[in-house]
Amino acid sequence: MSSLKKLIKKIFYKNSKYSQAGQDLFALEFFGDSGSYIDIGSGVPKKDSNTYLLETKHKWKGFGVEILKSYKDIWDMCPERKNKIYWEDAINFDYKKALIDNDLSNDIDFLSCDIDPQEKTFLALKKVLHDGIRPKLITFETDFYREKINYSSLADIFLRNYGYSIAVTNVYSSLNKNKVFETWFVKNSLNYKTIDYSYWVKKDFLK
Numbered sequence: 001m002s003s004l005k006k007l008i009k010k011i012f013y014k015n016s017k018y019s020q021a022g023q024d025l026f027a028l029e030f031f032g033d034s035g036s037y038i039d040i041g042s043g044v045p046k047k048d049s050n051t052y053l054l055e056t057k058h059k060w061k062g063f064g065v066e067i068l069k070s071y072k073d074i075w076d077m078c079p080e081r082k083n084k085i086y087w088e089d090a091i092n093f094d095y096k097k098a099l100i101d102n103d104l105s106n107d108i109d110f111l112s113c114d115i116d117p118q119e120k121t122f123l124a125l126k127k128v129l130h131d132g133i134r135p136k137l138i139t140f141e142t143d144f145y146r147e148k149i150n151y152s153s154l155a156d157i158f159l160r161n162y163g164y165s166i167a168v169t170n171v172y173s174s175l176n177k178n179k180v181f182e183t184w185f186v187k188n189s190l191n192y193k194t195i196d197y198s199y200w201v202k203k204d205f206l207k
Contacts, residue, residue, distance in 0.1 A: 009175060013201050016053060020173045021182060022201060023050040023139045027110045028058070030137055030190070036108040037062035038098075038135070040090045040124050041115035044071055045078035050112040050139060056080045060110075063102050065090045067115070090115055090124040095131040111135035114182075118143050118151045125155060129162055138164070138185040139171075145179045152183040163188050171197040 009015055014022045027035065027050075035058075039051045042064030046052050054060035064085040075085060084102055086093065099106060111133075113125050121141050128135070138159070142151040156166055164185045171182035177198070186192045 012203055013175060014203065018046060018048070018052045019050045020048050021171050021197070023112060023182075023184075024053040026139070026168070026184065026200070027054060027137055030186075031109045034059040035110060036060065036104050037110040037112065038095070038108060038128065038133070039064040039112045040128070041113070041121070041141075042066040042071075042085055043068075043114075044074045045081045050114070051083075051110075052081065054110070055083050061102070061104065062108070062110075063098055063104075065093050065098075091120060091127055093124075093127070095128055095133055099133070106133050108133065108135050109137060111138045113138060114141040118147055118149070122151055122154060122158075126158065129159075134162070134187070136187050136190060137167070139182055140185060141182050143181050145172075145181060155183065155185070159185055165192075166194045167192045168195055168197050168200050175201070 014025050016022045016025050018024060035054065037051050037054060037060055039062065043049065043066065051062065051064065062083055065088060066085060067089050069087045072087065075081065086098065111128060113121055115121050115124060118141065125140060140155050144152060165188055166183060167186040168184040170180050171184060173179045173181050
């Protein structure tokens, strides 16, 4: 990306140094400086992380779940990340026990759900809800730009039964409108009206 494009992005759009689409910024808008999270598909600790900013620059508590143990060495080189990460399969993970072990309640603030392939992301989402956990905010990866199955619609139908609705639709990566890859959900009790990502991502003075 050219320096001019980077400047335009910084001035006119909500821009996180870490997450792909500002998932961390959206969580901060809702819950502020202190919150709780579960990060499914944590990947590497900093680049493209939805929780690095929350943990290291604010006061968020939580844990991550990542199956690829090859990332361990990278995490070891990021000592500022002190919250627990579990090197396990998110689909069969015991979320209830992890919440107890990390002194967190079932009513967490933010669930980031992002593993491959998308079928597994959906199964992991189901496992969290079936374990009795009720995140207030869920960022759910759909990879709509390349998937034949509409996982956004499947997740929406599933989550409605638990009192959720779509908060932000057509979320695209790195301001590339051709790369719609997520849908963001919130509990109905938050009374958040559904908006398109192209509207949310603009700085407030452009709205």
